[in-house]
Ligand code: SF4
């Protein structure tokens with residue numbers, strides 16, 4: 001208690017204010033925001049994580065969350081807004097944008 | 111404020127594979143597709159192993175991540191007013207410090223105040239100045255999208271010279287904003303702040319290393335992050351990262367850090383791309399590429415070069431000492 005910044009006071013009751021459950025936005029689906037959807041070619045994907053580092057949502061799911069090495073990815077189609085950044089930043093060009101209506105094998109993911 | 115805490119250990123980011131993979135931001139927030147500020151926030155949160163406490167000023171990130179009744183935050187977070195994120199973050203830091211001294215703090219966490227350019231350059235400037243002067247151990251992050259975006263693209267003091275916004279229109283009389291961007295880094299450095307840096311979402315490794323360095327400091331730190339807004343700057347959402355990258359490559363937004371008054375350019379740009387490469391992607395600058403505005407373009411180029419030389423002169427003088 002020798003620190004001059006700290007004095008023995010309180011406790012003061014403080015109002016809890018309004019609060020929301022952290023991460024509850026996940027239940028809100030934003031898939032109808034997009035006109036095009038990204039599709040990952042898992043043969044070409046080298047697992048560099050660039051798409052994940054640049055996705056603003058995040059709507060890139062890592063197949064290896066626990067690891068410390070390269071991880072291939074899949075798209076979270078409930079939340080992807082179709083911005084196309086992942087396609088732009090992917091070094092081996094493993095992601096392509098296709099029209100939303102297009103049927104893709106395995107829904108573009110595993 | 112003890113310097114020997116766990117938070118004081120600084121590890122630069124060496125590889126993308128070592129960064130924390132547990133998400134700190136949930137999807138389903140309402141930021142526009144291709145939002146630059148959200149990329150900035152994700153990169154900042156993922157760069158730290160310990161979950162920080164984040165205090166958000168009013169702004170794009172705040173309104174889109176806490177749209178009632180949802181929250182996208184997976185770290186302790188609070189929204190405060192437009193002007194006082196630095197003041198509230200100071201209080202949080204002081205409270206955690208008090209708990210620590212009493213031996214009641216369960217886990218040490220970095221405190222981050224987060225505000226846009228409006229909440230930093232304009233509305234929150236006095237609270238920021240106060241927090242810097244008092245010396246709280248906290249990181250203040252300004253994500254700079256160069257105008258008041260979610261309210262309708264009104265100019266701020268961070269809007270660059272010559273840019274179109276709804277309140278700096280382009281016409282016969284006005285070639286976009288007539289005033290130059292405020293030198294917020296200069297203002298912060300003048301407080302004697304131990305660490306201040308600029309960063310861009312396109313250079314994730316540089317950005318994340320700076321976040322880690324900032325939270326390891328035993329005092330107030332500042333990070334100015336360039337975060338393009340495709341709605342306000344008028345470009346395609348897919349180009350957000352490209353625009354940020356070109357801002358660095360054309361010397362429009364220099365990446366540097368100031369540690370205890372010493373300047374260091376972290377991303378040197380020996381051969382800059384022509385400024386037009388950056389401007390031509392964006393509708394807000396399209397008028398500058400027309401012949402009738404060549405004088406304004408020249409003036410903007412002069413501003414960019416002057417800013418670059420000033421920072422490099424400060425860095426090289428100190429490199430010689
Ligand atoms: S298109 Fe955009 S939102 Fe969708 S996964 Fe790619 S970067 Fe993320």
Ligand code: SF4
Pocket residue numbers: 040044045046047048049050051052071072073089090091092093094095
């Ligand atoms: S950027 Fe491309 S190669 Fe890298 S992880 Fe993503 S999809 Fe795979």
